[in-house]
Amino acid sequence: MTNDVEYGRYPVARLAVPEWMLKVERLGRVYGPYDDTVIASTGPEIGSSKSAVNGAVVAAWDVSFEVAAGEALGLVGESGSGKTTVLRCLAGDVAPSCGEARLRTTEGDVSMFDLDSSARRRLRIDTLAVVYQDPAEGLKMNISAGGNIAEPLTAAGWRNFGKIRDRASELLTRTEVPINRMDDLVRSFSGGMKQRVQIAKALANSPSVVLFDEPTTGLDASVAAGVLDLIRSLLEEHRIAAIVVSHDFSVIEMLTSRCLVMQHGRVVENALTDQLLEDPHHPYTQRLVAAARA
């Protein structure tokens, strides 16, 4: 043993790292025809995601990552960097051009991009939820808060009015929406309150993965802080695998432990969140962090 220490050969421990819940491999989304030349004509080195060869837009390319239960992964970058494209491919709102996304479910691993649209929708109902920047995208404005939550519940087969009401009020309480507003139209809610209702709806069927797309952008600072705090608590409570897309480092710092930085459709850096903020390597990341600190 002494010798081992002397010579620097320590017995190496096997680490128990949580297994992935969502695994994305070489995800790509290109608008327009493409081949290797077109792909090579875009990216951070070129300074554009639009190909000078044929005008195709390589919105995202070669994006790979894993997220485990109880972990939140950040996708950082400016608008047009491809982060929202990645999220929308995973959400099923946009069809990817290539790549694979595997989701661990109770019935085994599911290759999400191989599913038909019907199966994709089912996944959205009970396994993978999305919280959009614009509440109007995730909620029906002319329906009550409770009714919006009833939608995923009834889609998952809930047929008991009283139980639907109970679940909706439980979720609204948890997301700090006053219960006496449960039957009000979402249209009449403030921005922060709409976002809370959207989060409550996303959690309705206890999804294992939640995608957050700029969840607090557009909210007043104090309101945003409250929503962020809520999201953070929920992530801690529910062992959710989360992906948080944001251009805002304070959001990323608060919610995530690991990050991908995207620029011109590519991942340029991949690090622990505190590393990214304190020791950014890529020139683009350094610029972003410097701008955020300014």
Next chain:
Amino acid sequence: MRREPVLDVRRLNKSFVLHAVSDRTVVAFADINFTLSAGEHVALAGMSGAGKSSLLKSIYRTYRPDSGEVWLQIHAGEYVDMCSLTDAEVAAIRGHEIGYVSQFLRSEPRRGALEIVARSARQRGMTDHDAREAAAAALHRVGIEERLWDVYASVLSGGEKQRVNLAAGTVHPPRLLLLDEPLSALDPENRERALTLIASLTHRGVAVVSIFHDLEAIQRLASRVLVLEKGRLVAERSPDELDERLTSAAR
């Protein structure tokens, strides 16, 4: 026979490439070697800018070292090299085996002190109930009054925040604790409490690497002092032989 170290830092190098400044390279530190055993407290000393904080952050892997190894004991007789772990592995290690207490409390809107400390305990594997009890005890130890436990930590005073931070870092002490000026904002009474707390941790076997801004803290707590100068480890001293000029208070 030599005791198995808790921490073995070998040939550790760290520099920063500043792309905005013509890709200039700034060396934080180079060729750092030292080991640390359980119950041992090593203080880092040196002028401001000597690389002390960078070294702590590199051990914690907030900074990504350029080269070298940071062997950390995580079970009896079993080690990991912090430098070669994946990000996910580092995240897992941080939760359990290595603690970092900085000068500042990370900003956490709408969290009470008790919740912040309890969460830290939960991350180290305690149940919700145990974590809250341990958090309460930890806050008592650093002298945070009960009436402040549910107040949002963001509105506490600088000294109070620092004590909450210390409580969170020590609530369920990890094998290795990294302290980066954890007492800088404390009044004499609370400073005394904190010193007692840190001393008790080393007695219980926690290995500590610290940076303090005053000589007295180093002399009361540290068993060894590593002196850094311009990013190099230039000397190892006993705390008694330490010179005022080598603490970070000298600027």
Next chain:
Amino acid sequence: MLLDDLIDSAQSDELLDEFAKREIRRAILAAVAIPGYQVPFGSREMPVARGWGSGGLQITLAVVHDDDVVKVIDQGDDDGVNAVNLRRLVTTSTGADQTSIAAEASVIQSRHRIPEDGLDEESILVLQVPVPEPLRGVERDMRELARMHAEADYSRMWVSLYEDKVRNGVITQTTGYPCLVNDRYVVATTPIPRWDIPRLHESPFLTLFGAGREKRIYAIPPRTKVEPLTFEDVPFEVEHADGATCSLCKSNAAFLVSLPNSDVWMCSDTDWCRRTREASA
């Protein structure tokens, strides 16, 4: 005057040519094969305005032979103007006999009612449908509607029932109540009252739904499961007025309607009422 002219032309030349009948029959076969599924068909011009029974009329004309016996009602009434006109069109165009007694009829065309009795395995009920799309109230986009039916994604319909209950304390939808057919498709039951809904479930007769303006045909074959969409803990209830009886036959066993602004109730099914009175006389 105009109607008489049209009937003359129908007598000389059938309202639907054989080609049109065959197309409609094919649509009916598809509809029967996929209970509740709305089959598109090339709706023809009829001598009645679209929305006034043209879809039902085309189905009736396509299935009726000259040895059939036809009953036509409007809101349960054989003598409603619309019913009379449609009946004359059918009988003169096809040579079929007519009756007001459901049990004697082989084909019953109806607007807004199912006769109270007399339908059996030999009967075909043809319902005139103004709006065949049950999801029209929750979605306007045709492609989205098609997707919702294709995936049996009826959560939005459930949400509308939920909202109705929350707003009004009860589910207020009274006529044309949405039903799930054969555990698969949700259909609009045309504006028949709730009273008639349970009678569609596992019924011995074939029900054909025709929407002329919207160019859709759908069907509930005999012995098919038909469930009104309702929450487990909010029972589906049919119309009922406490103590109300028909002012003519004194019965309360049939669907009753009240005269406007009065407490006077009468059977909606006029022929059933007549027979009840005759039996007790």
